[in-house]
Each structure stands twice: as C-alpha cells, then as structure tokens.
Amino acid sequence: MLVINSCRAASRLALRSLNLRSPIATRTFSTGLALKTKDVVNITFVRANGDKIKTSGKVGDSLLDVVVNNNVDLDGFGACEGTLTCSTCHLIFKTSDFEKLPDKPGDEELDMLDLAYELTDTSRLGCQITLSKDMEGLEVHVPSTINDARAA
C-alpha cells in the first residue's frame, strides 16, 4: 500500500512540478487536450458555509489534481503536494460515497488524517482519491477554513 501510494504520489509530483515550471504545460493540461466526454468527471466542492464550487477533472486525476489544475480557491490546500506528509487536502465524503471508494485509506493516510481539523469517520485526503467515471457528480465537503468565517 505504501509503495503504491508513494508511486502515485511521485508521478503526481512529477506532473505538478511540470505545471509549476511551465505555464504552457498547465494550459495543455487543463484545456488543450481534446478530452472525450466520457473521461470528464464533474466534481463539486462544498465549503463549510454551503458555497458550492463546481468543477471537473478527468479519470485518473486525484481530487488534489482537480483543485490544482482548476485553481480552485482553497487556501493552503495540498501544502505537501500529494506526498502524504500533511493533512491540508482533507475532504469529507457523504457516507454512501465514502463506502463506494475503491481503496480504503492506508496507515500513512490515516496517520495524517489524525492531525486534520474536524476529522470525521468519512474523512479522506484528496491526494489519495483517484477519479473514476462512476464518481460523476460527486460532492465533497471541505472542512471550515478562515474564508468561510469571512463569508458567514
């Protein structure tokens, strides 16, 4: 599990550092590729204050990729860039969605979740959730942040 997680994290890290260095790569990544509709997965992030952010990713992306590639406005999200060393991409799932997720959280993910604010029984780290077609329309809750307090 650790090996799989590390590999996934490493490949994502490689992609992300590419994004950081090259604006062209970022553009290609988000809009330039002629994605088949069937590869697109629509995702909604729900802030603690109820605000909904509708966006999308493609099959194989992690939920952290979705936030990064779409510049979803969540301050501090994904601080360690998907390397399982922080808990800033903490997301809360509905119980039914949580139970449908194909991989259960590994020890390393649970260790980080233990440091998260507002930990729930259906919490996961966004960097560990890979989009599949059957996640179409998924809604995930973002734990409250300072921005919610401002909007409330």
Place this chain on the structure above:
Amino acid sequence: MGINCLNIFRRGLHTSSARLQVIQSTTPTKRICIVGAGPAGFYAAQLILKQLDNCVVDVVEKLPVPFGLVRFGVAPDHPEVKNVINTFTKTAEHPRLRYFGNISLGTDVSLRELRDRYHAVLLTYGADQDRQLELENEQLDNVISARKFVAWYNGLPGAENLAPDLSGRDVTIVGQGNVAVDVARMLLSPLDALKTTDTTEYALEALSCSQVERVHLVGRRGPLQAAFTIKELREMLKLPNVDTRWRTEDFSGIDMQLDKLQRPRKRLTELMLKSLKEQGRISGSKQFLPIFLRAPKAIAPGEMEFSVTELQQEAAVPTSSTERLPSHLILRSIGYKSSCVDTGINFDTRRGRVHNINGRILKDDATGEVDPGLYVAGWLGTGPTGVIVTTMNGAFAVAKTICDDINTNALDTSSVKPGYDADGKRVVTWDGWQRINDFESAAGKAKGKPREKIVSIEEMLRVAGV
C-alpha cells in the same frame, strides 16, 4: 514614493520594472511589513496579497535566506514536508511582495521605525530559544539542546561549531515531542539514508564517526500523554537495523483505556501496544528506548538521574524513587520559547511569547487594550506547538484580522507610508536568494544531494552578490 523607488534602483535591488509600476500606480498604498520569512510569515503574506488589492507586503528576514524552520527545522530526511517552499516561492514572486533578507529587527531596524513606515507590522520571527531543565550541571559540555542539534545538522549559521560528542554509546533525550524523535532518528538512521539528503556535510562526517548505539527518549508522563505523533513513531519502528524497546511496566492497564480514547490518540496507543507485543522479534545493532514516567532530577558525568513519577489527573508527580540512565550525551527537548528582540515589543517573558489576543498585540496585557497596527502570528504568538498546518491556519486567521482591520477602518491607512528604506544596508533580495538557491542546488547535485547549504552568512552574501 518616487524617491523610494529610485532608492531601490540605486541600491540595485534587482526589482523588475513591472514590479515598480505596480507599486507606483497604486496610491495610497497600504503598506504591511512582515518580520520573519518562515511559514507563518509566508502564509500570512499569501492571504494578505490575495485579499487586499491595494497593498504592498514587505518581508524582512534576519538571515539572508528565507523559509525559517522549513529550511532549518524540518528534518533532512523529510524532503516532502519542504514542498511548501514551492507555494512560498510563488508568494515571494508576487509583484506586490518585496523581500529584504539580512535585515534584523532590533539591530538593523527598530520596531518604532517599521511602525512609522508601515500601516501594519506583523511579527512572525518564531521561537529561537529553548526551555531549560533548570538542573545543576546543565551547562556541562555534554548537555545540549535538541534545538541546537537540529540547527547544527540543518546548517543554521552559528550552529556549525556545536561539535556534539557522539563518542559514547548512550544518548538520553529529555522530552518526547517530534523534535526529540527527529533527533533520535538522525542519531540512529543508517548513514547511507542521510547521504542523499541536504544534511550538512560536517554533520554527515560527524555522524559517520558516531559510536551512539542506544537512544533513550524520556518523558515525564505516560504513554497516553506521549507528545510524538503517529507518523514519526511509525517511521522509527521501520528504521533499518534499529530495535525499538518499550518497558512493559509503562503500559500496565493501558489497553483497558483504549475504548475511551479519541481516534488519533487511540491509533497512536494501538501502534505502541502492537510494537510492544512484537518486540524482541526484530534485532538491530542499535536501540531506540522510549521511557515513560520519569522526570529529570540530576545530571552527573556520564549519567542522568530521574525521579519516577505518578500520574495524577494527567499531571506527572515525582515520587521518592529514582532511576539512573547511562547518558554520555544529554539532549534537552522540552520546548522552545521566543526571544524579545526589540524593547518596543510587549513580551511575556514567563511564557516566552508576545502578549496578544488572536494575533492583535496588546498594548496593556492587564486591560486587554490592543496596540493598533501591530500583530503577531506563528510560534512567537502561540508558543511552539503544532505542525505546519497549525501554523498555516493560525497565520491565515491573523492575516484575515489585518485585512478586516484595514477594510473596516479600525486601522487608519489614509496616510502615505514610505516602506522600509534599506539604504546602505546589505540587503538580499529575492533575486539574491535565487542565486544562493542555484548555487546550493548545483553544489548538492555534485554530491547526489538535493542541496549543499551554505552555512556562513558572509558566503551567502557573496553568492547573492551583495
């Protein structure tokens, strides 16, 4: 304003013309100064730049190089944790942020001067002192602070001559937080695992001659109050050639209490119990020895004496029984505290932090009256607790408070403020840091390391070109 920009040119601050344009075209500019370029400073800057359009954020840092404890505290074998540097770099490259490295509050510039030159000053210079055991013989050469040991292997300027004595078999670390565990791991890790990290070359050399075989990690309280987090413990348990040994008696009755615990504490305790059950199966040439319920009592040559404690409502109370542990080297890791670098700071000497309420610094801590325009975030305000995410949330909150105070006119920003004038000072700009960064990366690459840190400040300044 114009004169100030000219000054910047004259001093060769390598400020891009685009940056100057932005600064010039937005008047009256709200000027905010952040003192300290660590995680709290950068996270606060990130939020302020995002939420306030018409502002310039200047970051003043004592050292030529940025990132504070991410560079000098995070363990070299935790490179992933340092990925936050990518976000900090994006913030630093924001057109409305200026970096002034090698400028020390209290020495190069006074708080009074900064307050005159900015609408708001946010202090985030962290905690650079450590708590003492307050025992006789604590000043002996073989008693050093874990903070200094961390600074030594991480290349903090001034820490390079620490010369910890690693010629003995037993090391005792007093304290059980994550800093203590980091230090234990650095002492017990196979050297090959560290050679590919940015551990300073002199530390690698010293560790290669180390005779340390047993590291005692001693805490006053019990397993249910252990201060390390589960990730750090799991890492220790997986360390090659290291045998973790618990004391069975420390865990008597602990399994009966598991059901009452919150999930994080429960998982940590379960991992300790699992490791206890399996101990003896793995044999390593080195030993990691967590010891609970012992309070520091006395320091003698080659050994340390502890009082056996009892828990009363989660507090450790010493009994008359004692225990001596062989201790060639003693590392004190019982917490950090901040220092007061300027007489204008309302400092709480007892608690080692700045008097504040939610990041607003108090003028009078008895009445709770706030000193307008003066703020604190990070460990300087909260005390030294939590991981980076804790500091991040705290810094975001204080940054939001600053924005709110400005937006509601609780803080008057109608007057023109000039910003810091570093004329005549040897300032390292962000471009200067990039030159240091490139130099360090290239030097590291030659050795198969992510970087070889420059430790001398003069050398940093030379490479930065100032």
